[in-house]
Amino acid sequence: MTLSRLRARALGRPGRRVIWALAATVALGGGVAEAQPPIGIVRPAHEQGQPLSLLGRELYAGNCASCHGIDGRGVGSLAPQRGVGAVKGLGPSLRGVGALAADFYLRTGRMPLERSGKQASRQGPQFNEREIEALVAYVASLGQGPPVPQPHPERGSVAAGLHLFTEHCAGCHQVAGEGGVLTGARVPLVKHSSPAQIAEAVRIGPFLMPRFSRRQISDRQLDSIIAYVRLADAPVDRGGWGIGHLGPIPEGMVTWLIAVVLLVGVCVLLGRRLS
Amino acid sequence: MIRRAIRFLDQRSGSAPLLRKSLRYLFPDHWSFLLGEVALYAFIVLVATGVYLTFFFDPSTAKEVYHGPYAPLRGFHMSHAYKSVLDISFTVKAGLLIRQTHHWAADVFVAAIVVHLLRIFFTGAYRKPRELTYVIGVLMLFITLLEGYLGYSMADDLLSGMGLAIGYSVALSIPLLGANLALLIWGHPFPGDPSFWSRMYVAHVFILPVVIGTLMFLHLALVASRHHTQFRRQARQTERRLVGVPAFPAQAPRSLGLLAAVAAVLFLLGGLVQINPVWQWGPYTPSLGTNGAQPDWYLGWLIGGMRLVPHFDVTLGKYTLIPNPFWGGALFPLSVLVALVSWPWLERRLTGDHAAHNVLDRPRDAPTRTAIGAGFFTWVLLVFVAGSADRVTVAFGLSYPAQIWVFRVLVVVAPIVVFLLVRRVCRELHQAELIERDRERAEAEARQAAGARAPRPA
Secondary structure, eight states: OOHHHHHHHHHHSHHHHHHHHHHHHHHHHHHHHHHSOSSOOOOOTTTTTSOHHHHHHHHHHHHTHHHHOTTSSOBOOSSOOOOBTTBOSSBOOOTTTHHHHHHHHHHTTOOSOSSTTSOOOOOSOSSOHHHHHHHHHHHHHTSOOOOOOOOOGGGSOHHHHHHHHHHHTHHHHOTTSOOEEETTEEEOOSTTSOHHHHHHHHHHOOTTSOOOOTTTSOHHHHHHHHHHHHHHHSOOOTTSBOGGGOOHHHHHHHIIIIIIHHHHHHHHHHTOOOO | OHHHHHHHHHHHHOOHHHHHHHHHOEEOOOGGGGHHHHHHHHHHHHHHHHHHHHTTOOOOOOEEEOOSSOGGGTTOEEEHHHHHHHHHHHTSTTHHHHHHHHHHHHHHHHHHHHHHHHHHHHHTTTSTTOHHHHHHHHHHHHHHHHHHHHHHHHTOBHHHHHHHHHHHHHHHHSTTTHHHHHHHHHSSSTTOOHHHHHHHHHIIIIIHHHHHHHHHHHHHHHHHHHOOOBOOOSTTOOSSOOOSEEIIIIIHHHHHHHHHHHHHHHHHHHHHBOOOOHHHHOBOOTTOOOTTOOOOGGGHHHHHHHHHSOSOOEEETTEEEEOTHIIIIIIHHHHHHHHHHHHHHHHHHHHOOOSOOOBOOOGGGSHHHHHHHHHHHHHHHHHHHHTTHHHHHHHHOOOHHHHHHHHHHHHHHHHHHHHHHHHHHHHHHHHHHHHHHHHHHHHHHHHHHHHHHSOOOO
16 A cells, blocks of 8 residues: 555545554654664763773773773663573673773674663764773783784685684584574674674674683684685586575575576477467 | 468478468467466477587586586585586576577466466366366476476586485385485485486486476367466356457467577576576585575475474384474475376365356355465465575575564465455455456346336337
């Protein structure tokens, strides 16, 4: 039904007009509430002039402290709540997570989280470059932690990377890095992650992803994994149009939506009545 | 020239009467009768491309280290089987084109059979005297599923290995027989002993194609001997009257054109659209796996079935009597097979119609059949769609468990709703036609009466 017809109807029956208006208000209001994180980003008034250290502290206090605690020790929940991954409470302690974790969570737009108890999803960063720098430095200053890693994928071997990736990662992320589903989590695509983000994710183990120590995956091996993920982002599609590198599902769609449609069309054309 | 060649043949084989008869065979003049031919031609492409592939494929599980042209796999330990598929894709002349065309042809072959089956079902073409033709057709469909599964599995890449693992778990899950059956087929607990590969290979390139070919021949011979069915063209067309166009010169060019079109579409897909890029998946080792591994589309309904069945095992004390994969992976397809095969007899029971039928129903002419069919295929379709719920989650963010529950409800409710709805629509259409016909007859009578009364113009 088109909008104008809807309106005509609504106008036609005065009794219903009120109901339509109400419904529209609720729908619109609901949509807006859904689209905006309940906590908007809080910024200090004269952000440009502030030194980084002060900016970091203020941004933290305004946007992060409610879940991670004013001193970065985390906030246990008052009411018993289902934890996110291994986390119980509103947010984990940030002492000792270092620049590495802060860089990952801020650059993938995961923090600040909308609300605890929900899997963080990747999106564009919610802070600008200077703000991220300030926050990362601030979180790093909360305790001794690892710095932002600097991987060298060019030193890695793609073959070793493919092997390591199928061994450690493909069970969740799919061989071509296209993502998938786990009980209790959506597994994101890895193709869009930068080399540093991949290195960070492997060392952090965000949400349900396991954390890999240097003993399990050395930095050298990590370089290879990243080299492979880069290949997966632009794979060798010798066979033509890659249709998403997911295998059978898009192939079935091509079969039905292209081949079958074409061939039935041919049948209809060729089968036009002669008699 | 042609005349001479035919005379030559006839004098040595006496084949002219047969030839004359087949050239005069009357084909029904409706496009939907060409759907089965699409399947036939896809099968021809399958055999032709398959023969080429056998020249290069090596069904051996012996391991070697890869040194071929595809750099990301250099240094990998892999079976000869997987290596030979890589070689077909990267070094054999036209290898990738033929391999991809073969795979597309398999996907299209099964799809064409399904479309053809739908036409047969909804027009009641399976009724006496063609039940045997129909049953052979359904059997061919299911044998083709097995044939496709074997072809997919032989490449020994990551996806095919995982597919075999699922197949193994389904075989094991069959009550009483399972363990022995699995051992009989695999020869050794998963991944099986090397002879399993030669078994798969012989079945895929020889036994099953010959079985399918033979059934296809029988199918066509039966169609010809009972003659095609046809739609009602004239108001009082009897069951015995044949109408249609002769094989020559009408149907033969049509069929040749269709053969060319099918081959063209398949080879175009083979050349332009990538299918199963095994080099991207890497070789299989039982300890490895990938998220979202799927079989080819025509087995997707089994994955869907296994996902929708709630997680429970039938146990007796410590023993698992019926492991979970049985329901979705074995019982579900088996019940679809049984339902399809027994349908002609079931319908006869329901309607009490034991007569022979050469004239087809339109779907609306048999509201109950059409409604049952629509409900039944909706059921299978929903299970099939549920098989890709995980990709919907990744692509659109819809919660996976929520989807599974929605599908569980839909699978029960939707077929009933579709049944009622379709029956209603068919009945209305049918009613409307009857009313229309009555009115036309009444008008014609009125006109006649008026004409009789009016004085004849001089």
